[in-house]
Each structure stands twice: as C-alpha cells, then as structure tokens.
Amino acid sequence: MLRNVAVIALPEVAVFELGVLCELFGYDRTADGLPGYDFAVCSLGGKPVPTHAGFDIDVRFDLSRVEDADLVAVAPYYHTGFEVDPAVIGALRRAHERGAWVMSVCTGAFALGEAGLLDGRRCTTHWRHTADLARRYPAALVDPDVLYVQDDKILTSAGTAASVDAGLHLVRQEHGSAVATMLARRMVVPPHRDGGQAQFIETPLQPVQCETLQPVLALVLETLDRPHSVETMAELAHMAPRTFARRFRNETGATPHDWLTGQRLLLARRLLEDSDLGIDTIAERCGFGSAATLRHHFAQRLSTTPQAYRGTFRSHPV
Structure with a gap:
C-alpha cells in the first residue's frame, strides 16, 4: 500500500x-x-x-x-x-x-x-x-x-x-x-x-517544401475536398503511381496516404477551432466524405472525437 x-x-x-x-x-x-x-x-x-x-x-x-x-x-x-x-x-x-x-x-x-x-x-x-x-x-x-x-x-x-x-x-x-x-x-x-x-500538439498547415513535388502537393492542399489518391496525384506529377509513391516518400518521409490523411486532419482541426460548421460539412470539406470517417481518423490519430476536440479548442463560443 x-x-x-x-x-x-x-x-x-x-x-x-x-x-x-x-x-x-x-x-x-x-x-x-x-x-x-x-x-x-x-x-x-x-x-x-x-x-x-x-x-x-x-x-x-x-x-x-x-x-x-x-x-x-x-x-x-x-x-x-x-x-x-x-x-x-x-x-x-x-x-x-x-x-x-x-x-x-x-x-x-x-x-x-x-x-x-x-x-x-x-x-x-x-x-x-x-x-x-x-x-x-x-x-x-x-x-x-x-x-x-x-x-x-x-x-x-x-x-x-x-x-x-x-x-x-x-x-x-x-x-x-x-x-x-x-x-x-x-x-x-x-x-x-x-x-x-497528440491533440494538443501545435501543427498548423505549413507550406510544402519538396525538391520536385512541391507544385503537386500545393495543389492538393488547395483541393483537399476532392477525392485524391496515389493515382490521381501521380497523374498530376506525370509519373507512374509506383514511381510517384517512391519519390513522395523520399522527399516527404511519409507515404502519400499518410500525408494526405494528416493534411486533411489538420484542416479539420482548424475548421473545428475557428468555424461553426457542422461535423458533416467539415468532413466533406476536408475530403473525408462522411462524419464517420472523420471520427475514425480522429480516434486513430488524436485519441479523441471531433466534438470533444471542438469543445476543448474552439476559439469562440457557439
């Protein structure tokens, strides 16, 4: 005792x-x-x-x-x-x-x-x-x-x-x-x-700094609501998907899927903090498609829910 x-x-x-x-x-x-x-x-x-x-x-x-x-x-x-x-x-x-x-x-x-x-x-x-x-x-x-x-x-x-x-x-x-x-x-x-x-770590969206893929990644950040994939990003880079995935990891240290999910979560966190948008709307704007998918990724990476995160970090009352 x-x-x-x-x-x-x-x-x-x-x-x-x-x-x-x-x-x-x-x-x-x-x-x-x-x-x-x-x-x-x-x-x-x-x-x-x-x-x-x-x-x-x-x-x-x-x-x-x-x-x-x-x-x-x-x-x-x-x-x-x-x-x-x-x-x-x-x-x-x-x-x-x-x-x-x-x-x-x-x-x-x-x-x-x-x-x-x-x-x-x-x-x-x-x-x-x-x-x-x-x-x-x-x-x-x-x-x-x-x-x-x-x-x-x-x-x-x-x-x-x-x-x-x-x-x-x-x-x-x-x-x-x-x-x-x-x-x-x-x-x-x-x-x-x-x-x-993890939910308290300051991770604002940052300008992409890559040797060759920066224009593609910058475009993706501007259109996160669209259904991006390795194939669509590789097409923007005029590369074969496998070549693109290998180059992406070499330049960013992450897989295209992990990077894309991370950027979508960063945008979702910003919208939860600074807007009154509903969870469904935020999920769509960030490219998750549904609130269920957004909640899944919040639980997996931040060990919390979008609602709980908003309650903790929103910058102004509803």
Missing part, C-alpha cells in the same frame, strides 16, 4: 507540477476518509532549490528520505545542459530495485533516462521534448501521444495537467477507483480524461 512519498526537486524545478505532486500526496485529507501519506520534498543535501519562476524553495529533507519511500517522484526541471547528480541517479535506481514506484512528471523523465530506468520501457514526456528524450535515450520506447504511461512500476507523464492524470492513475492502482474519484472530486478535476496529448 502506498504510504510514503518522496518528491525530488532538482534545480530550476517547475513550480506548477511540483505543486500538483504536493496537492496529490502532501495534503492531509484523512478527515474526509482519503488515504494519508508521509510526504516529503527532497533535494541534494536538503539545500534550497531554485525554481524556473525566479525564486527559491526551502527544502527540509535530503535524499536519505528517498530510501524508504513507496513512491519516488521527480518533478520537472530545466533539463537542457543540466547533469543529474550521481546521488540522484543512485537513489532512483535503488528505489526501483527495491520495488518502489518511480514517477516522473514532464521533463522529470530525463532524470529517469539518466538512471537507465527508461531502457526498454514505454515512456513519455511533454510533446515538445519527446524527440529529445528519444534522441538522448535511444533504448527508451518514447510514446509522444499519451498523457501518461505505466510500464511495470515506472510511471511517466506529459506536461502540466497530465501530472494530475498520472497521479490519479497511481492512486487508482494503489487504492481503487472509488478513492481516486473522491480525490478527483476534492481537486475539482475529472477522475479520468480520454485522449492523449
């Missing part, structure tokens, strides 16, 4: 996410029938920690507090150019070896990567840093789309609000759904959010 929680605060710690961990595990709610935790924020030598917001926090505990914790969590920190102290790496490894939960929030995943705890495991971080995480730790199985992921007793989450999702998931694992729902109600947050962080 989860009773003892230690949070490691590294230099340039992110204040909001550190606060989320404190809210999840450091607030005494036993009077409401919720579990209580022996909670501590720790730092190297128990020294004050500078935050990314320009002030320091006074920390009472050093890393010795980590040795008995059932959960060791690493709050986000400014990871670029920062070398994780060997003492932190050792503490994380020992926690994992003795069967404790090890959790990271956002860029805290880089500390887990330094400790080798992500090797061969699915993991995530904020979508802005997933490529860097994968580059630094090639043995890690980085998933850029999820809000959080649990692999064995290693739990990693994306940025900001996803730390709430991950924390509630852990509470659900340890104490059951009823406790997690009660805690979510106290925090005034959903007990579970559908979807993943």
